[in-house]
Amino acid sequence: MNSRLPIAVIDDDALQPNRPELVCSSNFIGGAWTPARNGATYTIANPASGQAFAEVADSDVLDARAAADSAAAAFASWRKRPARERAQLLKRWHALILANADDLARLISREQGKPLAEARGEVGYGASYVEWFAEEAVRTYGDMIPEGGRGRKLMVVKEPVGVVAAVTPWNFPLAMIARKIAPALAAGCTVLAKPAEDTPLTALALVRLAEEAGIPLGVINIVTASRAQTPVVVGEWLKDARVRKITFTGSTAVGKSLARDSAATLKKLSLELGGNAPFIVFDDADLDAAVKGLMVAKFRNGGQTCVSPNRVYVQSGVYDAFAARLGAQVSALKVGPASDPGSQVGPMINLRALDKIMQHVADALAHGGVLLAGGERLAPDGTYYAPTLIGNAHAGMLLANEETFGPVVALFPFEHEDEVVAQANDTPFGLAAYFYSRDIARVWRVADLLETGIVGINEGALAAESAPFGGVKESGYGREGSRYGLDDYMHTKYLCLGGVE
Numbered sequence: 001m002n003s004r005l006p007i008a009v010i011d012d013d014a015l016q017p018n019r020p021e022l023v024c025s026s027n028f029i030g031g032a033w034t035p036a037r038n039g040a041t042y043t044i045a046n047p048a049s050g051q052a053f054a055e056v057a058d059s060d061v062l063d064a065r066a067a068a069d070s071a072a073a074a075f076a077s078w079r080k081r082p083a084r085e086r087a088q089l090l091k092r093w094h095a096l097i098l099a100n101a102d103d104l105a106r107l108i109s110r111e112q113g114k115p116l117a118e119a120r121g122e123v124g125y126g127a128s129y130v131e132w133f134a135e136e137a138v139r140t141y142g143d144m145i146p147e148g149g150r151g152r153k154l155m156v157v158k159e160p161v162g163v164v165a166a167v168t169p170w171n172f173p174l175a176m177i178a179r180k181i182a183p184a185l186a187a188g189c190t191v192l193a194k195p196a197e198d199t200p201l202t203a204l205a206l207v208r209l210a211e212e213a214g215i216p217l218g219v220i221n222i223v224t225a226s227r228a229q230t231p232v233v234v235g236e237w238l239k240d241a242r243v244r245k246i247t248f249t250g251s252t253a254v255g256k257s258l259a260r261d262s263a264a265t266l267k268k269l270s271l272e273l274g275g276n277a278p279f280i281v282f283d284d285a286d287l288d289a290a291v292k293g294l295m296v297a298k299f300r301n302g303g304q305t306c307v308s309p310n311r312v313y314v315q316s317g318v319y320d321a322f323a324a325r326l327g328a329q330v331s332a333l334k335v336g337p338a339s340d341p342g343s344q345v346g347p348m349i350n351l352r353a354l355d356k357i358m359q360h361v362a363d364a365l366a367h368g369g370v371l372l373a374g375g376e377r378l379a380p381d382g383t384y385y386a387p388t389l390i391g392n393a394h395a396g397m398l399l400a401n402e403e404t405f406g407p408v409v410a411l412f413p414f415e416h417e418d419e420v421v422a423q424a425n426d427t428p429f430g431l432a433a434y435f436y437s438r439d440i441a442r443v444w445r446v447a448d449l450l451e452t453g454i455v456g457i458n459e460g461a462l463a464a465e466s467a468p469f470g471g472v473k474e475s476g477y478g479r480e481g482s483r484y485g486l487d488d489y490m491h492t493k494y495l496c497l498g499g500v501e
Contacts, residue, residue, distance in 0.1 A: 014339040015046075015110040017103035017205075024204035025056050027063055027224060030070035031217030037062040042226040044201060047113040047347045047383055048337035054111075056200050059223040064192075064236035067221035071163045071190040072242040074218030079160050079188040081216075083138045086186060090134035093213035097127040097178075097206070104174060104205060109338030111199045112173055113346040113383075114301050116338050125463065126175035126206075129481065130182045132465040136486050137186035151501040158490040160188035161268055162244035165237040167258075168203065169250050170196035170349055171304045177203045179465070179480050180247045181210075181220060187489035192243065193222040194233055198349055200224040234258075241265045245489065248272070249306070252429070252474050270478030270488050272306065272470055274403055275431030278424035279309035280446070282417070283317035285436035286458070291325045293460030294409070297434060299333060299387060302345045303407040304353070307432035307454065307462060310403055311393070313412045313420045323372060323391055323411055330373045330409065333387045345407055347383040354383045357406035360399040364390050364410060367397050374407075395423070417442065425451045431471035432462060453479075 017023060025041070026033040035041075036057035044054040057063070078086075097104065105119035114122070145154035166180040177193060184191050195203035207222045225233045237243045238261045245268040248258055252273040259269060279297065281290045298309050314322050336343035348354045354377065361375055374388030385406055393400065393410035400410070414420040424433060434456040435446055447455050453471040456462045463469060468479035478488050 015106040015116075017106050019100065019103050022100065022103050022205040022208055023054065023107070023201060024208055025054065027057050027059060027067070028204070028207050028211070028220070028222045029063065029067045030221065031211070036060065037066070042197070044111055044198070046110055047349055048339075050382070054201060056204070056224045058229050059225045059233050060229060061232055061236045063223045064233040065240075067192050067223050068163065068237060068240050068242060070218040070221050071192050074216065075160075075163055075190045078185075078190055078216065078219050081188070083140065083186075083188075086188065087134045087137040089213055089215055090130055090137065090182060090185060093210050093215065094127055094130040094134060096209040096213055097123065097130060100205075100209060101127075104202065107202045107205055108173055108199075109346075111201050112170060113338060113349060115343040115346050116341070118301065119338065122172055122175050125465075126172075126178035128465040129175070129179040132481070133182040133186040133486065136183070136483060139483070140187065140486065140490065148496075151498060153497040153500055155495040155497070157493050157495060158187075158487075159493050161489055161491055162189060163192065163242050164189045164245045164247060164489065165192040165194070165234070165243050167194045167234055167246070167248045167250070168196055170198040171301055171306075173199035173202035174206055176249050177206060179485070180249075183480075183486050184247075184489050185215070185219065187486055189245070189489050190218065191220045192237060193220065194230065195222065195224060197225060197227045197230060235261065238262050238267075239264065244268060245270070247478070247488075252476075255476055268488075270470075270480070271476035272478070272480060273431070273474065273476035274429055275306045275308075275471065275475055276310045276401070276403060276427045276429040277307055277432045277434065277452075278450075279312045279433075280420055280424060280435035281312070281314045281318065281322055282435065282437040282439070282442065283315040284438050284442075285318070286438060287318060287322055287325060289458060290322065290436040291329055293434065293436065293456070293458070294326065295329050295460070297456070297460035297462075298409055299345060299407055302348060304349065304405050306403075308403075308405070309409070309434060311400055311412055311424070312409055313414050313423065315420075316413050316415055319411070319413050323389070326409065326411075327372045327389050330387045330389045333407075335378055335384050335386065345387055348385060348406060349383070351383060353405060354385060357385050357404060357408060360397075360402070360404045360406075361388060361390070361408060363398040364393060367394070369393055369397065369410070395426070401427070417446070421446060421449050425449070428474040429471070430473035431475035432456065434460060
């Protein structure tokens with residue numbers, strides 16, 4: 001089944017930015033681009049080829065402490081800056097992101113691997129959060145409480161939490177850091193940022209543009225670190241009482257660790273963690289729409305997203321028809337490097353990710369799964385994996401209980417609504433769920449019963465800057481995007497004014 005081979009790796013020159021100064025290798029602390037204080041660096045490689053193409057600072061505790069010092073010093077003046085001025089700076093940053101969208105997309109594709117068209121989409125998506133929170137900055141309303149009693153006035157005001165540490169993942173290297181930094185700045189907080197070790201260049205370029213936009217010195221600080229040094233950097237921020245909030249997107253295991261280690265200083269936490277998203281197709285669904293929605297939800301970024309459907313439940317009456325239509329679509333996907341304009345699915349981020357995918361597929365086939373499409377590694381020395389469809393999946397398989405985080409769809413047949421809702425909820429995770437049905441009564445019943453923070457109903461594309469994004473159970477807490485996302489960066493303060501009469 002090696003019909004897709006060989007995959008040609010097009011010259012990386014196609015991914016070179018027009019503005020070389022956007023490719024930064026140093027930390028940005030206190031308004032200055034500086035190497036790690038110990039002089040250490042680590043290598044960034046293109047996952048399409050494994051070829052190293054950049055070196056960035058491998059920071060340690062001294063860099064982390066310097067960044068915290070800078071953010072703490074800048075907070076007093078930044079929080080006092082009128083909201084309208086903060087908004088104008090964010091809008092300037094937004095305009096620069098859009099003006100440099102092609103270069104940012106090339107950086108995303110080169111260090112993360114996703115197709116260039118998809119990377120361009122990520123730039124627009126990330127920029128939308130900057131624009132949204134620029135507009136929300138001037139809407140941090142408080143309240144007057146009417147029942148204060150004679151001679152008293154009761155008021156509620158919103159205040160920024162303080163210094164925020166943002167720790168972001170590799171799968172959306174621009175969008176994830178934009179939707180953390182933008183609300184923090186809009187609220188009046190200052191920021192420490194630690195991008196994922198695999199994909200720091202996009203985040204550094206984004207901060208370079210914030211510098212060009214005129215964001216004041218010390219308001220944004222970013223340090224990079226290898227996998228080995230990341231716990232050292234983040235650990236310094238966890239124990240620093242001046243850091244009042246941690247915002248993290250990543251695995252549940254790391255999220256739990258952050259919650260434990262931040263308890264000593266009782267930091268505010270926003271945790272967007274792992275998922276195990278169900279996707280349910282009822283027998284009254286529009287099958288073509290369901291296939292289209294699943295393809296969008298599942299194969300974006302090669303399945304390397306936290307809201308990617310992991311368990312696809314199909315009612316028995318439409319199971320065969322749905323599997324046939326989906327199999328044709330999966331088999332038609334083109335796999336290749338980001339620099340190939342025809343690519344729809346790029347490489348996996350690294351060999352660890354590829355190994356997990358291969359383990360899940362092998363386990364499913366060993367436990368009765370039926371291979372309907374794909375099921376193979378493409379190019380023996382790369383990290384490409386064929387888009388894969390497995391039928392007759394069941395709860396005893398690894399892929400039913402762990403995120404595969406790759407281009408693998410598993411179909412689980414079911415008979416009754418109550419049965420599938422119970423199966424969908426039978427997981428410690430609760431980030432996203434999807435279902436397709438044209439029965440309006442069922443739509444309300446199932447949407448009410450699904451234990452997730454996000455539900456897609458006859459829709460596979462969920463994310464929007466105006467909507468709250470986040471999970472329940474072990475998928476975390478806190479929300480990103482929307483007006484609720486701004487609240488996560490603010491305290492509520494109650495003021496009681498006496499002696500009015």
